[in-house]
Amino acid sequence: MPVLEPEAFLAVASRFENIELVQAVVDDLLVRLQLGEEDRHWIGLAVREAVANAIKHGNGGDPEKQVECEVKLEGDEVVVTVRDEGKGFDPSAVADPLLPENLLRPGGRGIFYMRSLMDRVEYHFGNRDRGTEVVLRKRIKVAGDARAQEETRA
Amino acid sequence: MNISQRQAGDVTILDVSGKITIGVGDVAIRDAVQVALGGGARDIVLNLKNVSTIDSAGVGELVSAYTTVTHRGGKLKLVNLPAKVNDILQITQLITVFEVYEDEQAAVDSFRH
Numbered sequence: 327m328p329v330l331e332p333e334a335f336l337a338v339a340s341r342f343e344n345i346e347l348v349q350a351v352v353d354d355l356l357v358r359l360q361l362g363e364e365d366r367h368w369i370g371l372a373v374r375e376a377v378a379n380a381i382k383h384g385n386g387g388d389p390e391k392q393v394e395c396e397v398k399l400e401g402d403e404v405v406v407t408v409r410d411e412g413k414g415f416d417p418s419a420v421a422d423p424l425l426p427e428n429l430l431r432p433g434g435r436g437i438f439y440m441r442s443l444m445d446r447v448e449y450h451f452g453n454r455d456r457g458t459e460v461v462l463r464k465r466i467k468v469a470g471d472a473r474a475q476e477e478t479r480a
Numbered sequence: 481m482n483i484s485q486r487q488a489g490d491v492t493i494l495d496v497s498g499k500i501t502i503g504v505g506d507v508a509i510r511d512a513v514q515v516a517l518g519g520g521a522r523d524i525v526l527n528l529k530n531v532s533t534i535d536s537a538g539v540g541e542l543v544s545a546y547t548t549v550t551h552r553g554g555k556l557k558l559v560n561l562p563a564k565v566n567d568i569l570q571i572t573q574l575i576t577v578f579e580v581y582e583d584e585q586a587a588v589d590s591f592r593h
Contacts, residue, residue, distance in 0.1 A: 342503025367533070367564060374535050378502045424573050430547055432540035435572060439536045442571045 333398040338377075340385040340393055340410075345377045348395050352406060355397050359404070361466055369404060369464055372443040375436045376408040376460050384410025384458050403445075403463050412457035417449050481505040483512040488588045492521035497530035500538030509541040513548060513556075522554035523591045527584060529560035534568055546578065555579070559587040 334351050338344035349370045356366045377393055385391035394409040421428050423435045440447045446463040481498035494512050499505050509526075516524055526545070534542075542558075549556040557579040561569065569575040581587035 345502065371533065371535060374501065378535065378537065382502070429573065429577060430543055432544045433536075435536035435539060438572070 333396075335394070335396050337392045337394045339389045340381040340387060340391050341389050342378065342381060344393070345374050345381070348377050348393075349374055351395075352397050356404070359399065359466065359468060365464075365466065368443045369406070369462075372440045372462050372464075373406050373408070375439045376406070376462060379436050379460070380408050380410035380412070380458070383415065384412030386412070399468070400463075402468050403465050406462040407459060408462075409459045410457045414451040414458045481508050483508055485512065485516055488525075488584075491523050491525055491588045491591055492516045493525045493527055493584070493588075495527045495530070499533040499535075500531055500541065501533060501535045502537035506537040506541040509538070509545060513545045517549070517552060517554075522549075522552070524549055524554065524556045525559055525581075525584070525587045526556065527559050528562065528565055531562055531565055534565050539568060539572055539574065542578070543574065555591065557581060557587050557590065559584050 334355055336348065336351055338347055352373050353366055353370055356369060361369075373395070377395065380393040381387060385393065391411045394407075396407040398405050417437060420437055421431075421434055423429070423431065423438045428434065437447070440460070440462060444462045444464045446461075448461040448463075450459040450461070451457070481500065481504050482496075484495045486493050486495070494516065496509065496512075500509060513524065524545075526542070546556045559581045561580055561582075566575070566580075569578065569580075579590070581590065
């Protein structure tokens with residue numbers, strides 16, 4: 327499948343304030359794809375969750391450790407990849423936050439957020455000696471003009 | 481992220497604006513509720529009218545605030561949910577936990593019943 331521009335890669339220190347930075351970059355790309363405010367909001371929120379998990383759980387809040395984020399368009403899918411330097415985890419072991427006994431738990435909704443807001447969420451572990459890699463995918467309606475413009479730029 | 485406190489009779493209203501997100505907004509909610517409770521508040525209304533974003537940490541803080549207030553014998557209710565916040569409470573099914581009002585006066589009056 328051809329990978330089209332726009333594309334971005336950034337690496338940030340594990341600080342919560344850098345979530346804003348990552349979201350701003352992602353949002354800028356989504357604006358260029360002419361996505362509406364609603365779609366950008368939900369994709370941005372899913373990305374925030376992925377980066378927050380990478381900072382908090384993956385890198386244990388250690389600012390010396392980095393979170394990498396890659397954004398690209400594959401066909402009609404926005405694909406956001408977030409990597410940390412952590413030890414990985416078992417996504418299937420994460421409790422279902424919708425179960426009545428979990429409803430009043432303060433935590434444990436991050437992955438659920440991502441799965442609810444995106445079409446697909448994949449986890450890869452140990453790639454390139456890095457920790458957890460989460461890949462978020464969401465189909466979008468790619469505006470013809472935007473795609474043509476990006477192809478021209480490329 | 482900004483929170484201000486005001487009174488409507490015995491009911492404490494916290495006006496929340498901005499992002500309720502990890503690292504800043506979530507802690508601010510916790511602190512504001514603690515300050516209100518420390519000042520003698522029992523029943524609290526969170527006015528979320530000007531909240532633009534709520535992430536999972538923010539939702540977690542709403543839940544914590546709810547349980548903290550409930551354990552102290554009071555009630556915490558929500559008013560003026562923006563559509564995006566309402567969507568999140570629907571998705572997380574927390575809409576079944578919180579008492580939500582569209583109108584502030586109705587929320588305040590509900591404590592009298």
